[in-house]
Amino acid sequence: MFEGISSTLEFxxxxxxxxxxxxxxxxxxxxxxxxxxxxLVGILIGPSLLGLITYTEFVRSFAQLGAVVLLFVIGLEFxxxxxxxLKYGIIALIGVIVPWVCGFFLADLFxxxxxxxxxxxxALTATSIAITANVLREMGKLKSEAAKAIIxxxxxxxxxxxxxxxFSMQIVKGTISALPILLxxxxxxxxxxxxxxxxxxxxxxxxxxxxCTKLAKKFxxxxxxxxxxxxxxxxxxxxxxxxxxxxxxxxxxxxxEGITILHCKDYKEGAEYLRIIFASIFFVSLGILADFRSLxxxxxxxxxxxxxxxxxxxxxxxxxxxxxxxxxxKDSTIVGIGMVPRGEVAxxxxxxxxxLMIIKQDIYISLIxxxxxxxxxxxxxxxxxxxxxxxxxxxxSK
Amino acid sequence: MFEGISSTLEFxxxxxxxxxxxxxxxxxxxxxxxxxxxxLVGILIGPSLLGLITYTEFVRSFAQLGAVVLLFVIGLEFxxxxxxxLKYGIIALIGVIVPWVCGFFLADLFxxxxxxxxxxxxALTATSIAITANVLREMGKLKSEAAKAIIxxxxxxxxxxxxxxxFSMQIVKGTISALPILLxxxxxxxxxxxxxxxxxxxxxxxxxxxxCTKLAKKFxxxxxxxxxxxxxxxxxxxxxxxxxxxxxxxxxxxxxEGITILHCKDYKEGAEYLRIIFASIFFVSLGILADFRSLxxxxxxxxxxxxxxxxxxxxxxxxxxxxxxxxxxKDSTIVGIGMVPRGEVAxxxxxxxxxLMIIKQDIYISLIxxxxxxxxxxxxxxxxxxxxxxxxxxxxSK
Numbered sequence: 001m002f003e004g005i006s007s008t009l010e011f012x013x014x015x016x017x018x019x020x021x022x023x024x025x026x027x028x029x030x031x032x033x034x035x036x037x038x039x040l041v042g043i044l045i046g047p048s049l050l051g052l053i054t055y056t057e058f059v060r061s062f063a064q065l066g067a068v069v070l071l072f073v074i075g076l077e078f079x080x081x082x083x084x085x086l087k088y089g090i091i092a093l094i095g096v097i098v099p100w101v102c103g104f105f106l107a108d109l110f111x112x113x114x115x116x117x118x119x120x121x122x123a124l125t126a127t128s129i130a131i132t133a134n135v136l137r138e139m140g141k142l143k144s145e146a147a148k149a150i151i152x153x154x155x156x157x158x159x160x161x162x163x164x165x166x167f168s169m170q171i172v173k174g175t176i177s178a179l180p181i182l183l184x185x186x187x188x189x190x191x192x193x194x195x196x197x198x199x200x201x202x203x204x205x206x207x208x209x210x211x212c213t214k215l216a217k218k219f220x221x222x223x224x225x226x227x228x229x230x231x232x233x234x235x236x237x238x239x240x241x242x243x244x245x246x247x248x249x250x251x252x253x254x255x256x257e258g259i260t261i262l263h264c265k266d267y268k269e270g271a272e273y274l275r276i277i278f279a280s281i282f283f284v285s286l287g288i289l290a291d292f293r294s295l296x297x298x299x300x301x302x303x304x305x306x307x308x309x310x311x312x313x314x315x316x317x318x319x320x321x322x323x324x325x326x327x328x329x330k331d332s333t334i335v336g337i338g339m340v341p342r343g344e345v346a347x348x349x350x351x352x353x354x355x356l357m358i359i360k361q362d363i364y365i366s367l368i369x370x371x372x373x374x375x376x377x378x379x380x381x382x383x384x385x386x387x388x389x390x391x392x393x394x395x396x397s398k
Numbered sequence: 399m400f401e402g403i404s405s406t407l408e409f410x411x412x413x414x415x416x417x418x419x420x421x422x423x424x425x426x427x428x429x430x431x432x433x434x435x436x437x438l439v440g441i442l443i444g445p446s447l448l449g450l451i452t453y454t455e456f457v458r459s460f461a462q463l464g465a466v467v468l469l470f471v472i473g474l475e476f477x478x479x480x481x482x483x484l485k486y487g488i489i490a491l492i493g494v495i496v497p498w499v500c501g502f503f504l505a506d507l508f509x510x511x512x513x514x515x516x517x518x519x520x521a522l523t524a525t526s527i528a529i530t531a532n533v534l535r536e537m538g539k540l541k542s543e544a545a546k547a548i549i550x551x552x553x554x555x556x557x558x559x560x561x562x563x564x565f566s567m568q569i570v571k572g573t574i575s576a577l578p579i580l581l582x583x584x585x586x587x588x589x590x591x592x593x594x595x596x597x598x599x600x601x602x603x604x605x606x607x608x609x610c611t612k613l614a615k616k617f618x619x620x621x622x623x624x625x626x627x628x629x630x631x632x633x634x635x636x637x638x639x640x641x642x643x644x645x646x647x648x649x650x651x652x653x654x655e656g657i658t659i660l661h662c663k664d665y666k667e668g669a670e671y672l673r674i675i676f677a678s679i680f681f682v683s684l685g686i687l688a689d690f691r692s693l694x695x696x697x698x699x700x701x702x703x704x705x706x707x708x709x710x711x712x713x714x715x716x717x718x719x720x721x722x723x724x725x726x727x728k729d730s731t732i733v734g735i736g737m738v739p740r741g742e743v744a745x746x747x748x749x750x751x752x753x754l755m756i757i758k759q760d761i762y763i764s765l766i767x768x769x770x771x772x773x774x775x776x777x778x779x780x781x782x783x784x785x786x787x788x789x790x791x792x793x794x795s796k
Contacts, residue, residue, distance in 0.1 A: 009459055009462055009463065010466065010630045010631075010633040010634035010637055010643050010646075011634045013463065013466075013627075013630040013634075014627050014628075014630035014631040014633075014634055017623050017624075017626055017627035017630065018627050018631075020623055021620060021623055021624060021627065024613065024617050024620050024623075025613060027617075028612070028613045028616055028617065034617060057455065058459055061407055061456055061459065064407050065407065065411065068408065068411075214426070215422065215423060215426045218426055219422050219425075219426065219432060221674040222419060222422050224671065224674055224675075225415050225418055225419055225422075225674060225675065225678060226415075226419060228415055228675060229411075229412050229415035229416050229419065230412075232408045232411040232412035232415065233408075233412040233416075235408040235412075236408035236409045236411075236412055239408055245408050248408075265671070265674075269667075269671070270671040270674065273622065273663070273667070273668040273671040273672065274671065274672065274675065276619040276622055276623060276663075276668065277622075277623065277626060277672065280623060
């Protein structure tokens with residue numbers, strides 16, 4: 001009777017957190033990123049295997065908030081000028097065009113119709129910053145030149161990916177027109193420039209002022225609430241103008257990076273604690289979302305080819321972009337691999353395609369699994385590439 | 399288009415946090431508990447007035463998690479032996495019987511049928527620990543004798559309230575039988591004793607062990623995730639056996655109170671940061687839930703009488719119980735007032751009654767508003783009673 005009103009939320013929460021812990025344990029045993037462990041155990045408890053939990057509305061909501069909190073925390077570790085520059089723009093642009101073109105032709109080769117092929121191409125464009133950035137965070141490499149390029153390019157990439165999505169939908173509808181696409185480009189540029197400016201000059205100072213008020217002395221939690229509110233507000237605005245919410249959250253984090261809190265509870269520490277819970281659930285949910293039960297041999301072949309194309313095109317595209325920006329071979333390789341994970345962005349594109357009935361279940365599953373596989377493969381390779389020179393450097397110093 | 403998939407969550411989050419901040423500001427201006435500010439601004443943005451937000455599934459979910467996190471954090475500040483003793487049991491028992499009887503006769507007097515009257519009585523029984531405990535926490539009085547009595551009695555009270563609910567439903571259904579009620583009593587006792595024992599001896603040591611493993615050194619967030627998982631697991635078990643989830647969360651907190659973390663991130667600090675966000679939203683949601691639009695004069699009269707009865711009966715019942723336990727007049731008054739808020743527990747009872755179609759909208763609204771009013775009145779009086787001797791003590795010391 002009580003179950004009918006407020007039951008399963010507590011069950012879901014404890015199961016998700018238990019799963020996350022199991023993921024940490026596995027990750028620690030196989031010496032990999034916690035993310036991979038979390039996604040793997042997520043698949044295990046999800047509908048494909050044990051069926052303990054499904055991608056409920058609650059899991060979806062919590063995971064969505066998790067992506068926002070995660071990108072806010074990642075943003076807090078960056079300075080504005082580190083993220084936006086032309087070099088990263090070139091990496092992003094080539095790294096978007098190459099996968100789009102190859103993805104389109106691959107789907108065409110497998111006999112899918114024009115509209116589906118356009119969507120497959122689009123799903124291959126956008127990089128998931130969340131996964132790579134978290135791997136880099138775990139390895140303590142967030143401040144490296146390559147990491148900055150990856151994050152910067154991935155942010156621009158995300159924006160370009162969403163532009164391609166608008167573009168694809170215009171094509172599919174048969175109403176190609178430059179105006180709405182131009183509108184999204186202008187809106188995005190205005191939002192990012194204005195958001196960064198307001199955040200960096202006005203909101204940062206406002207937080208420093210609140211920190212010194214009587215209110216803050218009486219309720220030291222106010223600054224923390226204010227900072228998290230800004231994260232969600234920026235995420236909301238980003239979403240309202242057609243960008244991904246996490247672009248907004250990241251921008252909020254970057255804008256609020258340089259503040260020192262004197263009297264209140266430190267919002268950076270608080271955001272980090274929120275991240276631990278929210279992002280764990282986000283990564284577990286990525287595993288839960290993948291349902292392997294509808295796989296057929298035909299789909300598996302398409303999936304293998306798609307994952308291969310997704311991997312190679314992003315790696316090559318971004319490598320070329322990085323080399324054009326005069327980065328070293330090793331750094332360019334790291335950037336290329338770091339941009340491979342499609343993660344939640346491709347999943348969102350797949351979800352939109354399915355909802356609009358442009359793509360069918362087969363392509364949907366392939367896109368979901370492709371983004372999962374790139375997410376699993378890239379961190380492993382990234383750690384491998386990063387570890388190699390560490391060993392040789394050690395050998396050298398001996 | 400993006401809005402359809404993942405839109406409003408970010409809007410709701412930023413609005414709820416903004417509302418909480420406004421609540422803090424108002425509370426600071428009128429020198430009251432932050433809770434009152436949050437509930438008041440919650441009413442303002444809710445469907446009664448501005449209509450910016452409704453009690454959506456998301457708000458409900460988040461608020462429910464908020465109550466669990468809040469009670470876990472409150473539990474962390476208590477030792478097991480401080481909570482459970484016979485003295486508090488007597489306060490709780492008298493404080494449940496008096497309101498139940500008077501509530502029943504009041505509803506009968508207003509011409510409501512037998513079943514409704516039984517439910518009104520039941521809604522008056524259970525105290526909301528969350529509100530009083532948070533006021534005491536804000537005032538730094540959580541360790542006082544009266545506070546311990548309030549918390550201890552409120553926990554027992556909550557259990558008794560839920561027993562009364564089972565009892566009422568048996569009466570209404572016409573199938574009075576001692577067996578299921580006895581079963582709930584035994585289950586509750588076993589859960590509390592066993593939960594406290596396992597938590598205090600086994601889980602606490604397990605956390606201390608995890609804290610020293612290689613896993614914890616690599617991923618310092620694991621202990622925090624583990625602690626929050628236990629909180630939700632205990633909440634889930636409590637709910638599964640028919641108790642309120644927050645009783646379980648509180649028990650988890652009490653069980654994990656005495657641990658020192660050496661290597662990992664401190665889960666007590668992390669839980670406190672979670673509380674700030676989650677509990678803010680919980681209290682704002684209590685305001686949003688109250689919809690004043692269906693009020694008529696008849697209902698207002700009933701509401702006034704009901705609130706009066708709710709206030710007096712709990713105060714007198716618990717005062718008598720406390721005096722029987724040889725507490726001073728002042729401490730007994732504090733205990734009596736501290737037990738007045740019905741908060742979310744009465745709201746849950748009202749919700750069950752409405753869902754089972756035992757009570758109608760008029761009684762539902764009255765119960766919701768009654769619990770809101772007791773929630774608003776009690777902290778004000780509590781601060782008043784606490785402040786009085788502080789002033790005289792200061793005068794005396796001069």
